[in-house]
Amino acid sequence: MSEHLIDYPVVVERFKTLLKANALKFTKQRELVLKCLYDHKGHFTPEEIQTLIQKQNPTLNVGIATIYRTLALLEEENLASSLSFGTQGKRYEFGMHQHHDHLICTQCGTIIEFFDEALEARQDAIAKEHQFQMQDHTMKIYGICNTCQSQQR
Amino acid sequence: MSEHLIDYPVVVERFKTLLKANALKFTKQRELVLKCLYDHKGHFTPEEIQTLIQKQNPTLNVGIATIYRTLALLEEENLASSLSFGTQGKRYEFGMHQHHDHLICTQCGTIIEFFDEALEARQDAIAKEHQFQMQDHTMKIYGICNTCQSQQR
DNA sequence: CTTATTGCAAACGTTTTGCACGTTT
DNA sequence: AAACGTGCAAAACGTTTGCAATAAG
Numbered sequence: 327m328s329e330h331l332i333d334y335p336v337v338v339e340r341f342k343t344l345l346k347a348n349a350l351k352f353t354k355q356r357e358l359v360l361k362c363l364y365d366h367k368g369h370f371t372p373e374e375i376q377t378l379i380q381k382q383n384p385t386l387n388v389g390i391a392t393i394y395r396t397l398a399l400l401e402e403e404n405l406a407s408s409l410s411f412g413t414q415g416k417r418y419e420f421g422m423h424q425h426h427d428h429l430i431c432t433q434c435g436t437i438i439e440f441f442d443e444a445l446e447a448r449q450d451a452i453a454k455e456h457q458f459q460m461q462d463h464t465m466k467i468y469g470i471c472n473t474c475q476s477q478q479r
Numbered sequence: 480m481s482e483h484l485i486d487y488p489v490v491v492e493r494f495k496t497l498l499k500a501n502a503l504k505f506t507k508q509r510e511l512v513l514k515c516l517y518d519h520k521g522h523f524t525p526e527e528i529q530t531l532i533q534k535q536n537p538t539l540n541v542g543i544a545t546i547y548r549t550l551a552l553l554e555e556e557n558l559a560s561s562l563s564f565g566t567q568g569k570r571y572e573f574g575m576h577q578h579h580d581h582l583i584c585t586q587c588g589t590i591i592e593f594f595d596e597a598l599e600a601r602q603d604a605i606a607k608e609h610q611f612q613m614q615d616h617t618m619k620i621y622g623i624c625n626t627c628q629s630q631q632r
Numbered sequence: 633c634t635t636a637t638t639g640c641a642a643a644c645g646t647t648t649t650g651c652a653c654g655t656t657t
Numbered sequence: 658a659a660a661c662g663t664g665c666a667a668a669a670c671g672t673t674t675g676c677a678a679t680a681a682g
Contacts, residue, residue: 351656351661372647389664394647410565413672415646429611438609445601449620452595457625458582465618467602472610504636504681525671542639547672566647568671 329367332422337364337405340422344403355388359396363406363420369437371417372397409437409464427464431471438471482520485575490517490558497556508541512549516559516573522590524570525550562590562617580617584624591624 330337341360342352358379363370366378372393379388397418400406408416409428417437427445429438445465453460470478483490494513498505511532516523519531525546532541550571553559561569562581570590580598582591598618606613623631 349661353656353662355663387664390646391648391665392663395662408565410563412563412569413645416565429606429609431611432614438611440605440609442601442605445598445605448595448598448601449618452593452598453582453620453622456582456591456593457628458584458591458620458622459628460620460622461585462622463618463620465602465616467606467611467613467616469606469611469613469615475610475612502636506637506681508638540639543671544640544673545638548637566670 330364330420331424334361334364337422341403341405344405350399354386355392356396356399358383358386358388359393360400360405360420363400363418366420369409369417369419371415375418409466427466429467429469429471431474432468433470433474436471436473483517483573487514487517494556494558497558503552507539508545509549509552511536511539511541512546513553513558513573516553516571520573522562522570522572524568528571580619582620582622582624584627585621586623586627589624589626 337360338357341356345352345356359375362375362378362382370378372390375397376388376390376393379386379393397406397408401408401418404422405420406418407421408418410416424441425446426439426441429440430436431438449463449465450460453463490513491510494509495505498509512528515528515531515535523531525543528550529541529543529546532539532546550559550561554561554571557575558573559571560574561571563569577594578599579592579594582593583589584591602616602618603613
């Protein structure tokens with residue numbers, strides 16, 4: 327059973343199509359980054375992604391610059407999305423733009439995703455009120471997760 | 480007429496009190512950073528703040544490290560708050576922690592602040608649903624502001 | 633006179649870039 | 658063969674830190 331709504335072969339096909347449309351090339355490195363995000367549920371830094379790829383492909387050496395370049399590409403093509411934190415850089419996750427927001431535990435760093443219809447509707451309304459043509463939005467709720475709360479006693 | 484709810488002398492007094500309470504010293508540099516934020520409505524990077532201070536005090540040289548240290552201090556004391564963007568660092572604004580969120584124009588960079596009761600309530604509910612002990616939250620709506628929309632035709 | 637604060641420069645971690653070499657089309 | 662992609666190392670960026678000199682209490 328797949329963790330995703332879309333099977334991997336379909337995702338790769340989509341990626342190939344998008345690359346072709348932009349006169350870009352389908353390379354082993356690009357595929358590995360995509361696959362890594364698809365296979366690992368979670369939010370990863372470029373460095374973590376490099377390590378994960380390294381672990382499964384000990385022969386190949388994928389440079390960190392390539393990881394960065396590929397992640398930017400994937401995000402542009404809506405095959406991945408990033409979450410940015412203050413000074414500590416960005417984290418990426420697989421995703422074909424099913425929008426969602428995040429609960430972030432300030433203790434253990436766990437990230438929980440959620441989607442709330444009412445919140446979305448309110449955001450639309452606010453943008454409209456300010457005559458803003460909304461392109462995107464992010465919402466982060468910081469706090470202490472249930473697990474960490476229990477451990478504090 | 481002041482742009483703020485609180486007059487500057489009151490702010491400085493508050494700052495002095497807070498410093499004293501923590502056995503910290505009231506210095507010219509700290510005052511200049513506070514005054515700069517108070518005087519300039521907007522969201523500024525540490526570097527921009529340094530430049531603004533420099534411009535009004537050509538004789539004095541306030542190091543960037545001091546700006547960073549002071550901004551962290553002001554934020555801790557709730558005299559300023561920061562907004563962080565992806566890789567491009569933080570921006571600070573004056574403020575005694577009246578919570579608000581932001582609309583950000585992806586074209587011209589303008590930041591519009593707003594506060595929405597319904598949004599806040601929904602956030603509280605979501606945190607509760609996930610058994611999260613909420614500490615803070617941020618919400619950013621990205622889009623094209625009214626002015627930029629007009630100019631595009 | 634004690635203690636905190638400053639500016640400087642070096643260190644930092646993350647991200648980007650220039651370039652010669654390799655790979656895809 | 659042409660064009661794009663790669664790894665590498667260097668550079669860039671925003672931020673933090675150690676330190677000797679300085680200023681506040």
